Amino acid sequence: xxxxxxxxxxxxxxxxxxxxxxxxxxxxxxxxxxxxxxxxxxxxxxxxxxxxxxxxxxxxxxxxxxxxxxxxxxxxxxxxxxxxxxxxxxxxxxxxxxxxxxxxxxxxxxxxxxxxxxxxxxxxxxxxxxxxxxxxxxxxxxxxxxxxxxxxxxxxxxxxxxxxxxxxxxxxxxxxxxxxxxxxxxxxxxxxxxxxxxxxxxxxxxxxxxxxxxxxxxxxxxxxxxxxxxxxxxxxxxxxxxxxxxxxxxxxxxxxxxxxxxxxxxxxxxxxxxxxxxxxxxxxxxxxxxxxxxxxxxxxxxxxxxxxxxxxxxxxxxxxxxxxxxxxxxxxxxxx
Amino acid sequence: xxxxxxxxxxxxxxxxxxxxxxxxxxxxxxxxxxxxxxxxxxxxxxxxxxxxxxxxxxxxxxxxxxxxxxxxxxxxxxxxxxxxxxxxxxxxxxxxxxxxxxxxxxxxxxxxxxxxxxxxxxxxxxxxxxxxxxxxxxxxxxxxxxxxxxxxxxxxxxxxxxxxxxxxxxxxxxxxxxxxxxxxxxxxxxxxxxxxxxxxxxxxxxxxxxxxxxxxxxxxxxxxxxxxxxxxxxxxxxxxxxxxxxxxxxxxxxxxxxxxxxxxxxxxxxxxxxxxxxxxxxxxxxxxxxxxxxxxxxxxxxxxx
Amino acid sequence: xxxxxxxxxxxxxxxxxxxxxxxxxxxxxxxxxxxxxxxxxxxxxxxxxxxxxxxxxxxxxxxxxxxxxxxxxxxxxxxxxxxxxxxxxxxxxxxxxxxxxxxxxxxxxxxxxxxxxxxxxxxxxxxxxxxxxxxxxxxxxxxxxxxxxxxxxxxxxxxxxxxxxxxxxxxxxxxxxxxxxxxxxxxxxxxxxxxxxxxxxxxxxxxxxxxxxxxxxxxxxxxxxxxxxxxxxxxxxxxxxxxxxxxxxxxxxxxxxxxxxxxxxxxxxxxxxxxxxxxxxxxxxxxxxxxxxxxxxx
Numbered sequence: 020x021x022x023x024x025x026x027x028x029x030x031x032x033x034x035x036x037x038x039x040x041x042x043x044x045x046x047x048x049x050x051x052x053x054x055x056x057x058x059x060x061x062x063x064x065x066x067x068x069x070x071x072x073x074x075x076x077x078x079x080x081x082x083x084x085x086x087x088x089x090x091x092x093x094x095x096x097x098x099x100x101x102x103x104x105x106x107x108x109x110x111x112x113x114x115x116x117x118x119x120x121x122x123x124x125x126x127x128x129x130x131x132x133x134x135x136x137x138x139x140x141x142x143x144x145x146x147x148x149x150x151x152x153x154x155x156x157x158x159x160x161x162x163x164x165x166x167x168x169x170x171x172x173x174x175x176x177x178x179x180x181x182x183x184x185x186x187x188x189x190x191x192x193x194x195x196x197x198x199x200x201x202x203x204x205x206x207x208x209x210x211x212x213x214x215x216x217x218x219x220x221x222x223x224x225x226x227x228x229x230x231x232x233x234x235x236x237x238x239x240x241x242x243x244x245x246x247x248x249x250x251x252x253x254x255x256x257x258x259x260x261x262x263x264x265x266x267x268x269x270x271x272x273x274x275x276x277x278x279x280x281x282x283x284x285x286x287x288x289x290x291x292x293x294x295x296x297x298x299x300x301x302x303x304x305x306x307x308x309x310x311x312x313x314x315x316x317x318x319x320x321x322x323x324x325x326x327x328x329x330x331x332x333x334x335x336x337x338x339x340x341x342x343x344x345x346x347x348x349x350x351x352x353x354x355x
Numbered sequence: 356x357x358x359x360x361x362x363x364x365x366x367x368x369x370x371x372x373x374x375x376x377x378x379x380x381x382x383x384x385x386x387x388x389x390x391x392x393x394x395x396x397x398x399x400x401x402x403x404x405x406x407x408x409x410x411x412x413x414x415x416x417x418x419x420x421x422x423x424x425x426x427x428x429x430x431x432x433x434x435x436x437x438x439x440x441x442x443x444x445x446x447x448x449x450x451x452x453x454x455x456x457x458x459x460x461x462x463x464x465x466x467x468x469x470x471x472x473x474x475x476x477x478x479x480x481x482x483x484x485x486x487x488x489x490x491x492x493x494x495x496x497x498x499x500x501x502x503x504x505x506x507x508x509x510x511x512x513x514x515x516x517x518x519x520x521x522x523x524x525x526x527x528x529x530x531x532x533x534x535x536x537x538x539x540x541x542x543x544x545x546x547x548x549x550x551x552x553x554x555x556x557x558x559x560x561x562x563x564x565x566x567x568x569x570x571x572x573x574x575x576x577x578x579x580x581x582x583x584x585x586x587x588x589x590x591x592x593x594x595x596x597x598x599x600x601x602x603x604x605x606x607x608x609x610x611x612x613x614x615x616x617x618x619x620x621x622x623x624x625x626x627x628x629x630x631x632x633x634x635x636x637x638x639x640x641x642x643x644x645x646x647x648x649x650x651x652x653x654x655x656x657x658x659x660x
Numbered sequence: 661x662x663x664x665x666x667x668x669x670x671x672x673x674x675x676x677x678x679x680x681x682x683x684x685x686x687x688x689x690x691x692x693x694x695x696x697x698x699x700x701x702x703x704x705x706x707x708x709x710x711x712x713x714x715x716x717x718x719x720x721x722x723x724x725x726x727x728x729x730x731x732x733x734x735x736x737x738x739x740x741x742x743x744x745x746x747x748x749x750x751x752x753x754x755x756x757x758x759x760x761x762x763x764x765x766x767x768x769x770x771x772x773x774x775x776x777x778x779x780x781x782x783x784x785x786x787x788x789x790x791x792x793x794x795x796x797x798x799x800x801x802x803x804x805x806x807x808x809x810x811x812x813x814x815x816x817x818x819x820x821x822x823x824x825x826x827x828x829x830x831x832x833x834x835x836x837x838x839x840x841x842x843x844x845x846x847x848x849x850x851x852x853x854x855x856x857x858x859x860x861x862x863x864x865x866x867x868x869x870x871x872x873x874x875x876x877x878x879x880x881x882x883x884x885x886x887x888x889x890x891x892x893x894x895x896x897x898x899x900x901x902x903x904x905x906x907x908x909x910x911x912x913x914x915x916x917x918x919x920x921x922x923x924x925x926x927x928x929x930x931x932x933x934x935x936x937x938x939x940x941x942x943x944x945x946x947x948x949x950x951x952x953x954x955x956x957x958x
Contacts, residue, residue, distance in 0.1 A: 113561055128557075129650075364798075494917060495932065502921060601897070617817065
């Protein structure tokens with residue numbers, strides 16, 4: 020658990036967040052006891068496979084959970100309890116926390132112009148007059164590398180490529196002057212070249228505007244590249260939190276080591292791709308009293324299947340592995 | 356594309372003359388014995404001595420200039436008969452269209468946005484009314500509102516504006532009722548689908564207030580399929596109007612078409628068919644335009660079904 | 661159902677596909693739930709009545725007796741008498757035949773033609789498909805009732821002309837719906853496997869593609885029956901279909917309509933209820949079957 024001092028400084032503070040969703044009649048857990056902090060101006064990566072709960076965490080923070088979701092635990096932004104916000108306060112919160120989504124084409128209304136899309140929140144929530152809002156939008160388009168902003172504002176989404184549309188989404192997110200960016204796999208739907216461009220813009224702008232960011236991805240290296248700290252999730256729980264540069268050299272959880280090792284390195288020679296045996300669990304499949312990763316773990320011991328390990332501090336990070344202290348130093352060798 | 360439809364349709368209408376058993380003369384005269392002078396007039400008018408396509412051309416040319424021939428039964432110009440009765444049919448279809456748009460779209464939107472008893476009642480009532488053919492609806496309406504309650508007149512046209520509206524009310528409802536169900540269903544489905552779309556999530560995440568959200572992002576987008584279905588449904592009213600007009604003894608184009616078909620007054624049948632098909636095609640063309648206006652992704656003339 | 665590599669697997673798969681198509685229909689019926697089953701029962705009753713109606717009618721449906729005109733339900737006459745003094749119930753039973761046979765002819769005609777065009781244009785694709793599709797688009801301009809009225813004017817009023825006209829008018833719609841499904845089937849791997857084996861195009865279409873489309877075809881036919889029934893009843897109501905004094909539900913409504921204004925609504929209403937009841941049954945069953953057909957496809 021983070022120190023009480025850090026809690027005071029944190030812009031966003033999530034404590035023991037547990038979310039259940041109605042699935043075929045029953046409430047199933049999608050997030051269990053998620054706790055994390057993000058300080059102002061800090062970039063934190065959230066990495067996991069499908070079903071690990073990373074997107075759900077962002078949605079919980081942004082209060083975008085599907086109907087019927089039940090939330091326990093606490094989310095505090097700038098000291099305020101996010102779950103209790105209503106009306107104008109909630110709208111104000113939404114101008115300070117901006118979300119960037121995965122598939123820009125699906126997330127932008129196809130029948131409205133770009134200008135309308137970008138300035139909608141400014142005009143509605145911040146009362147900025149239309150002409151002024153358009154001016155700001157055009158200039159923000161310039162910041163994300165889209166020239167001829169005025170013309171672009173009049174275009175429709177289908178006239179722009181996926182990469183451009185994602186930049187528009189980023190620009191739109193920044194217009195309301197947020198303090199925190201939630202980026203949910205912003206480049207997954209784009210091709211590799213565009214990915215690199217968009218990542219560069221995102222990183223640059225974030226630092227230029229001094230924004231905090233929660234960067235969600237399934238790509239460990241991508242997160243490590245632009246985030247100072249990275250959190251790894253598995254089956255709805257946090258299993259490791261570490262400074263990004265130590266993720267490969269000194270991982271604290273077998274899952275992180277396995278993730279790192281599963282990605283083929285172009286400089287390496289190997290005869291087989293290393294895959295983690297078994298398949299990733301969703302949160303609601305995770306056992307109630309055992310380590311969720313144990314069945315696939317090379318280092319599992321009987322104690323691992325007796326209770327859910329606690330997320331314990333270790334070497335400047337956190338790990339949800341019973342044997343983390345023992346295994347330090349050996350995990351790196353797991354991936355050649 | 357629609358122009359081609361119209362052309363082919365007019366060709367079929369004209370060609371029906373030749374499909375009839377016997378020769379064209381007997382078809383035009385409806386099997387009646389006519390004096391030689393009248394026969395001669397018919398031959399002249401229809402250019403029956405010329406090849407088929409020339410005849411078609413003359414007929415079409417005449418039609419476009421407003422000359423649709425002469426009614427055997429009424430001994431009048433078909434065009435003037437049509438002109439006299441056009442307004443009744445037009446008013447009836449317009450009245451029914453308004454009912455469909457307001458009640459159909461309205462109920463669909465309410466059902467989509469307020470799940471619960473509102474939704475269930477709309478679903479049930481549309482399931483029942485969807486199967487109600489207009490002539491059955493006609494007799495039920497006459498029974499209930501004319502005979503039992505006396506609110507509306509049962510038959511005839513009425514004179515003067517308000518009287519006409521009164522006389523057209525039950526027929527318009529009968530005409531609208533089964534189409535209403537379809538429009539309501541489609542509206543409900545479209546609104547629900549749009550409400551689930553990802554771009555709505557984006558708008559929510561930016562704190563757009565609920566009313567504005569529904570108006571600008573859900574309804575505006577749902578308007579596309581809703582407008583298309585409404586347009587097609589209203590276009591199909593043109594044909595069914597004939598049934599309603601007959602049931603309520605209205606002197607509209609449809610009723611006259613039926614009478615002419617019964618008495619084999621082919622010129623009238625051809626003339627009215629041409630007008631009705633043209634109206635049908637025109638409304639479809641308007642729907643195409645509306646679709647292109649509502650959906651900027653679509654080029655004119657490429658309405659996806 | 662997808663073909664595997666190797667000849668034995670390829671020949672086994674289509675056979676399995678075909679079998680699935682046949683048992684699938686019965687299984688579909690069971691899967692349509694309470695609404696679907698009740699509708700199926702109603703339809704079955706209607707079909708039975710259409711066949712044996714005239715024989716089980718308690719009284720003579722055709723003999724007029726004006727002294728009994730408009731008399732209400734009395735004695736064994738459960739629904740009273742119509743405008744010419746004939747027993748309404750007997751007329752309804754006798755009328756089931758013409759009221760159901762017309763739609764049957766329309767559906768058979770439209771489905772056969774529509775399926776043919778859909779499968780051929782999906783199989784050949786290219787030019788044939790473009791021509792067929794454009795042709796169909798053009799035909800859409802003709803509303804069914806209008807074509808039937810035109811046919812009545814040209815060929816004389818009667819059930820045959822009306823049924824043929826409606827079949828022609830419905831065919832483009834059927835072809836369009838089925839063309840999509842046919843294209844999907846065409847794109848499935850087993851068709852390529854069969855072609856490679858030397859099976860002819862016609863055989864593939866008839867023995868594999870069409871049977872695999874069977875759930876959709878049955879669903880479409882059911883819905884179509886409901887529409888055809890409404891349209892044909894309307895045409896008979898107009899006096900351009902079945903001619904009086906032959907018993908027919910649509911005709912009965914128009915014949916007995918004056919009774920409503922005079923205070924004797926029962927004959928017309930009874931005929932109306934019969935029509936609406938059967939149409940609702942076909943609509944509900946058709947929709948359920950449609951849902952099942954979509955589910956099977958996925």
